[in-house]
Amino acid sequence: MEKTNKRMTREERRKQILESALKVFIEKGYNGSTTLDIAKKADISEVTLFRYFDSKKQMFMEAIEPILITSLKESLVESQGLEPMEKLEYILKNRIKFISEHSEVIKLILMESQINPEVADFDFVRQITSILKDSIKDTGIGLEDEDFSIRLMMGSILSFLYLPKIKDNEIDSYVEKLVDTISK
Amino acid sequence: MEKTNKRMTREERRKQILESALKVFIEKGYNGSTTLDIAKKADISEVTLFRYFDSKKQMFMEAIEPILITSLKESLVESQGLEPMEKLEYILKNRIKFISEHSEVIKLILMESQINPEVADFDFVRQITSILKDSIKDTGIGLEDEDFSIRLMMGSILSFLYLPKIKDNEIDSYVEKLVDTISK
DNA sequence: AATATATGTAAGTAAGTACTAACATAAGGA
DNA sequence: TCCTTATGTTAGTACTTACTTACATATATT
Numbered sequence: 425m426e427k428t429n430k431r432m433t434r435e436e437r438r439k440q441i442l443e444s445a446l447k448v449f450i451e452k453g454y455n456g457s458t459t460l461d462i463a464k465k466a467d468i469s470e471v472t473l474f475r476y477f478d479s480k481k482q483m484f485m486e487a488i489e490p491i492l493i494t495s496l497k498e499s500l501v502e503s504q505g506l507e508p509m510e511k512l513e514y515i516l517k518n519r520i521k522f523i524s525e526h527s528e529v530i531k532l533i534l535m536e537s538q539i540n541p542e543v544a545d546f547d548f549v550r551q552i553t554s555i556l557k558d559s560i561k562d563t564g565i566g567l568e569d570e571d572f573s574i575r576l577m578m579g580s581i582l583s584f585l586y587l588p589k590i591k592d593n594e595i596d597s598y599v600e601k602l603v604d605t606i607s608k
Numbered sequence: 609m610e611k612t613n614k615r616m617t618r619e620e621r622r623k624q625i626l627e628s629a630l631k632v633f634i635e636k637g638y639n640g641s642t643t644l645d646i647a648k649k650a651d652i653s654e655v656t657l658f659r660y661f662d663s664k665k666q667m668f669m670e671a672i673e674p675i676l677i678t679s680l681k682e683s684l685v686e687s688q689g690l691e692p693m694e695k696l697e698y699i700l701k702n703r704i705k706f707i708s709e710h711s712e713v714i715k716l717i718l719m720e721s722q723i724n725p726e727v728a729d730f731d732f733v734r735q736i737t738s739i740l741k742d743s744i745k746d747t748g749i750g751l752e753d754e755d756f757s758i759r760l761m762m763g764s765i766l767s768f769l770y771l772p773k774i775k776d777n778e779i780d781s782y783v784e785k786l787v788d789t790i791s792k
Numbered sequence: 793a794a795t796a797t798a799t800g801t802a803a804g805t806a807a808g809t810a811c812t813a814a815c816a817t818a819a820g821g822a
Numbered sequence: 823t824c825c826t827t828a829t830g831t832t833a834g835t836a837c838t839t840a841c842t843t844a845c846a847t848a849t850a851t852t
């Protein structure tokens with residue numbers, strides 16, 4: 425064994441492996457990622473990987489877990505007490521910033537829930553749609569325009585998955601324009 | 609060999625294999641699809657597959673080819689002569705119908721161009737964005753709102769990849785509302 | 793009837809891959 | 823110094839998978 429100062433505590437190493445794994449999964453997808461790829465990215469031997477995780481599947485699930493946990497709660501809690509229209513605006517800003525910041529992971533999850541539902545089973549689009557539907561009902565926007573508004577909002581959200589990133593304050597002004605459009 | 613009436617001409621079989629292959633690729637992705645899967649879906653032996661195609665890669669590329677060829681030309685040609693705003697509306701309707709009708713394949717291409725660029729190398733989002741940018745310039749919409757409009761349109765288009773399908777006439781009225789919103 | 797074409801079956805090869813076992817060693821803490 | 827913990831190396835197993843070869847047979851064409 426080489427003389428090296430790569431030694432870490434168990435927790436540090438675990439975390440570092442998961443970060444490396446996530447990078448590889450994002451780049452090559454679940455099926456396209458090998459455990460050797462991940463080991464190389466983490467700069468450790470393949471055997472060490474399996475001292476920390478029982479299987480590739482487990483690595484994947486733990487790697488995406490943080491995103492899934494964070495994904496929904498915040499905005500709903502923090503927006504309590506606001507007027508309906510302000511609440512909608514708040515949720516949109518919050519959701520879009522989150523999605524924009526984690527677009528790569530979210531695209532991965534979106535993809536794997538279609539292709540490998542056994543490792544990532546999340547109906548991301550439906551979840552957000554249903555939250556937005558609830559919010560929009562609160563605002564009292566007419567039924568006729570509801571589908572239009574929902575699609576406009578969902579489309580905007582999805583655009584932040586695929587179009588180049590923009591700054592937070594630009595997101596804010598985008599959402600303000602959008603809400604203005606919807607409520608007119 | 610069994611007595612069977614599965615015999616086809618070379619052209620028929622080729623076509624049928626590609627159709628089956630596309631279904632499998634859509635369901636499992638390129639890496640997740642095996643040549644045996646494809647053979648089973650086409651109800652032929654794996655060996656026969658390789659009598660028609662040299663490799664899985666070739667099968668994939670030929671399977672998605674029709675979509676790539678059709679994707680851009682039509683709407684540009686057919687919209688010639690229209691007023692800028694009508695042209696924009698026409699392109700949007702056309703693009704959205706096409707995307708809505710082929711959403712599964714397009715999602716596959718979107719996915720594989722990130723993960724396996726050697727089998728599908730298409731910058732789908734950029735291509736459409738640039739066409740829309742050109743169209744919107746023609747309409748004379750102000751610069752300040754250009755980014756907003758582009759994102760609204762691209763988002764709408766993407767929404768038709770991920771939200772449930774709707775009827776053609778509903779697409780028409782959606783686009784009309786959208787263009788109205790943008791041009792106001 | 794003779795020939796060409798489409799397909800099947802059986803068997804196999806070579807490479808890749810998730811995961812394991814056994815043993816060795818370096819570093820940190822007691 | 824002793825012991826524990828983190829890591830490496832080497833080798834291997836069992837399975838999957840893209841693709842091939844050889845041979846047989848059913849169907850269509852001439």
